[in-house]
Amino acid sequence: MSKGTSIDALTRIGQDIVESIMAGRFPVFDIPDRRTGNIIFDTDEQEYVIGPTSVRRDSSNIRHVKSFAQLVWVASFAKELLKNNRTSSLRDLYYSSEAFDIEFADQAESDRIVGDLECLTGLPREEFGIFPEERSSIFGRVTMQYTVKGYEGKTVDLTISPDGLPIGPALMTAEPLDCKAELILAVESGGMFSRLIETRAWERFNAVLVQLGGQPPRATRRLIRRLHKTLDLPVYIFTDGDPWGMHIARVIMSGSANSAHIRELTVPTAKWMGVTADDIVSYSLPSEPMTNADLKRLDELKNDVRYNSSEWLHHINAFKDIRMKAEQQAFSRYGIDYVVDTYLADKLP
């Protein structure tokens, strides 16, 4: 996505407002409705999408005027960022509003208005230079070219740092130039990520490694998607063996209701490698009993539309049968190289 697209989208918002006022009408925004009733699971595409309903935010309505003004301010803040080739965290955006008497009650409110801007423009906040603080990391034989100020045109090989590179604003907006890898392997924990770098598993499996660190920031999901699409790399996801780990994979594949309004986030063809309940049994992994919260989560997932397939229901039921869970680190009981030499070698193509 080019910077031009985002600036155009913002300019159009401003033009619409000006035109309304010139024509003697109160300006309005028609924003795709992000409430539960309008979020649809597209079973063909296997991902969440937003439905056809819009909500109108009308500046002539006293109950709308505050959030209308907040949205205009967020749009103008975003335009300043883009014009100056700058970025902002969601937190900084919240504090920046204070000088303008915008009166967000808290950061949850400003985050929500950023969501409205995403809905209105159809573009993710990252396209406007707005990022959360969390970071995950990446490592692999891909060359990326930066576009951020001060680094325009510079390239970086994603194997340059044996600790991985953080997926921050710079890498997020960089363009893949060249790739010697054949697949993307996303792993849940930082320990596993370090292990796979150190053992040169990235070389052995020709893999770009991504460290997720729990449910990954959206920027990480976007980068996985972009590398998948641009470089035609299949995606494999390796998490802890519990409902939470399984759901990390499912969200990368099919998205979440919260981000249904954002396109280009999901990789429906990604594969969850495990740790599955079957793996816990067949590799005799050190495991521990599921808590009530784990079991309750399994029941929730069972009713979740994203799990409505025989394959996923099998995974859920297998966990319910054994009532045990295991971390991806659990393979270390067989030696610290076992996970690479045996488990990944078994599971990767």
Place this chain on the structure above:
Amino acid sequence: MSKGTSIDALTRIGQDIVESIMAGRFPVFDIPDRRTGNIIFDTDEQEYVIGPTSVRRDSSNIRHVKSFAQLVWVASFAKELLKNNRTSSLRDLYYSSEAFDIEFADQAESDRIVGDLECLTGLPREEFGIFPEERSSIFGRVTMQYTVKGYEGKTVDLTISPDGLPIGPALMTAEPLDCKAELILAVESGGMFSRLIETRAWERFNAVLVQLGGQPPRATRRLIRRLHKTLDLPVYIFTDGDPWGMHIARVIMSGSANSAHIRELTVPTAKWMGVTADDIVSYSLPSEPMTNADLKRLDELKNDVRYNSSEWLHHINAFKDIRMKAEQQAFSRYGIDYVVDTYLADKLP
């Protein structure tokens, strides 16, 4: 610290055990006592140190034999790591023990035994290739040379990635070769870290930037200390304006009781820049009322030996007077460049 030193320390442990057995004696460990009574605040050095008391772990004592064996196993695990030029997370170490029937009750127990090994050898776990999972980041004009397997002799310029580089096992064990910076500026939040990179504050202030992310991992404190000592760089710490932020700075300066047994972690001459209570007032920062937990924490710090100086008591009392706190992002109310152009310009030399 060279790898030789760590291997020698481990070899010595093994030799002592063998000699005892050959001489018909049950082997024992004399480990510096890490309990509260033996942790002393050295007011001259302004840091915590461990006192003269030792505890004996005696393999002839039925109550000691389990932890004795656990310590021997951790030492042998560490030696395997070093011999093979490998690293392990604390979590992996815990799981690796399962194959040996070592029976750690939980990771807290294996972490504690790793602490015993540190005490016994006087070397931090990082010297044995054992790391926690958390990471902070670094950025600045320093060239480091890696020593980890596969990267031996390779150098990296710490400005290579405009998102910063994670302080992981590789960077932690790299050697500083060359430096164009004149000071270290450690900041609490990832948002501030990104801001200072993007605005080229590192160039303007000639600073190596370190992102702490709350109380930083010990590896980060060690790297700050090493750069400070090796490159003769003064250290400045910029945190949120609340007791927790203030304490991040104080721990970098004087260490904590938990790590009193580890040498070479502290920078007693580091300066806490703020956000101080005085800053909240003089810069009219957006602030919010302290919670009861914040106020209670101030009382605790008031009784903490590390705050027993007129300067620190002034900071504590000033917070108690205004009963308000502010984040470092709060400067954004004056525009996103204000923190660099005004606050840091005021406060840095």
